[in-house]
């Protein structure tokens with residue numbers, strides 16, 4: 001490590017990329033190819049080129065033993081278990097995990113791992129910005145599809161989800177007062193009930209279109225990180241409208257256009273300390289001319305670039 005520490009004595013930002021080639025938690029298996037596609041498009045090289053102040057390394061794929069006899073929820077739980085251990089290890093060394101999916105079930109492992117590090121240090125659990133067309137607030141009992149990728153936020157917030165809750169554990173839970181959902185537009189009745197019971201903060205894509213990106217994102221960040229506290233970003237690429245991002249598992253019309261997602265990422269990055277990032281649900285099999293994978297990478301580059309801008313503005 002060189003002596004390039006920033007003025008408040010923290011080491012300069014380190015990022016580890018982790019692929020999670022898991023598609024079984026969603027409706028289409030193609031999302032398992034997400035990490036492969038993102039690497040093929042040279043994510044690491046492109047991040048390094050634009051982010052001189054960061055140390056970025058590819059830590060490879062998470063591996064999980066897959067037993068065909070297990071249920072889907074059990075199998076996704078195995079992935080999440082392995083992933084939680086990895087992100088916990090990184091965050092305990094102040095390294096930011098950038099987790100490339102894979103379906104969104106993985107958040108139950110990635111975010112839980114980072115949350116557990118903060119719990120163990122006796123710090124407040126980081127806030128969560130959940131950028132997604134969905135809220136992923138179903139349990140195995142309320143889900144109309146039974147797809148585990150719609151249950152990860154519920155498990156993280158302490159609702160009982162078969163197998164996933166066990167992986168999240170008490171130490172991996174996030175705070176219902178410190179999560180905001182951005183871009184939601186496909187909420188099941190059971191999910192709405194959970195949102196109401198927990199009093200969760202949701203900014204629909206409709207609200208984003210109506211009030212504008214700057215106001216909506218700023219409001220969301222007031223919940224997630226009101227005083228610049230560390231926070232985690234779980235970015236489901238299906239928040240972008242399928243016209244621009246057709247390569248997803250569950251496409252829902254009415255989403256953000258490319259300039260809106262870029263503006264969102266800029267505002268989020270500039271706000272402060274991002275301690276974990278998921279980028280999920282890219283399905284190369286349904287993509288058209290690599291539009292979705294390209295937008296996912298541009299979004300990540302923008303987010304991280306904006307974080308550095310923030311750090312250099314500090315002094």
Ligand SMILES: [Mn+2]
Pocket residue numbers: 104132133134136149236
């Ligand atoms: Mn999702």
